[in-house]
Amino acid sequence: MAEQYGPVLHVHAELLRDFAPAVDVEDATRRIRNGQVGYEALRVLQSCGDLRPAFVRVLDAFELSGFVSNEDRRGLLDGELDVDELVSGWFTGDRTPRDPRRRVGRQAAIVVGNAVLRAASERVGPPAAWKHWTRTVCPCCGGSPDIALVEHGTERTLVCARCDAQWRARREGCLGCDTDDSPAIARIGNPELDYDLVMCNACGRFLKERPRRDLESLIVERALTTELDLAAEQRGLRI
Numbered sequence: 001m002a003e004q005y006g007p008v009l010h011v012h013a014e015l016l017r018d019f020a021p022a023v024d025v026e027d028a029t030r031r032i033r034n035g036q037v038g039y040e041a042l043r044v045l046q047s048c049g050d051l052r053p054a055f056v057r058v059l060d061a062f063e064l065s066g067f068v069s070n071e072d073r074r075g076l077l078d079g080e081l082d083v084d085e086l087v088s089g090w091f092t093g094d095r096t097p098r099d100p101r102r103r104v105g106r107q108a109a110i111v112v113g114n115a116v117l118r119a120a121s122e123r124v125g126p127p128a129a130w131k132h133w134t135r136t137v138c139p140c141c142g143g144s145p146d147i148a149l150v151e152h153g154t155e156r157t158l159v160c161a162r163c164d165a166q167w168r169a170r171r172e173g174c175l176g177c178d179t180d181d182s183p184a185i186a187r188i189g190n191p192e193l194d195y196d197l198v199m200c201n202a203c204g205r206f207l208k209e210r211p212r213r214d215l216e217s218l219i220v221e222r223a224l225t226t227e228l229d230l231a232a233e234q235r236g237l238r239i
Helices: 006-018 025-033 041-046 052-065 070-078 083-092 100-124 218-224 226-234
Strands: 145-151 155-160 166-168 185-190 195-200 206-211
Touching: 006 052, 006 100, 006 218, 025 100, 041 083, 041 100, 052 070, 052 083, 052 100, 070 100, 083 100, 100 218, 145 218, 195 226, 206 226, 218 226
Parallel strands: 145 206
Antiparallel strands: 145 155, 155 166, 185 195, 195 206
């Protein structure tokens, strides 16, 4: 799948280079040192103006990769599709659309939104800048983690679902309510994907967890685990 996603990854890399999100780096690093989120993500998204041209580029790459037909691509572009609404829906945690065509549109919007926020977070600085971060939300954009990379037993590195920033988890158990009670935490393994879907029945949060080794591009990782997200959402869970 990584090879199939080549055109999408290429466009994503171009967007990372082309986007110039407005971020006050000095203020962001100061805020992170003080235990506050670095920047306001919605304002950063808005600072990049009209996102539709970037969305069209990503959708063209999806067609080239074989993830969307020419008919569905044209249907998305010719319809009354609000790209800002799709990006905002991802940003605010709307559920994954059931309609296949709209789901592809949502996935393309996620690639665009991720490129904006990842470009912003990369400007803030390397992970060493927030090595003392103890909160469970992203130190850069305030997003929730959707992936946990496990190493050295129970030590976890969390990955922001919005901007891909990574930071260390300071505790075991559920990130939402602190419970480590095994009856409350359900774990469903998927050996084929090398991922576990970890769900908290106490507060309704979920996380996709895997060993840190052999990590693909996060765009590919998330594409591979879309069905895990849908399974969790069907249970009424959220990241």
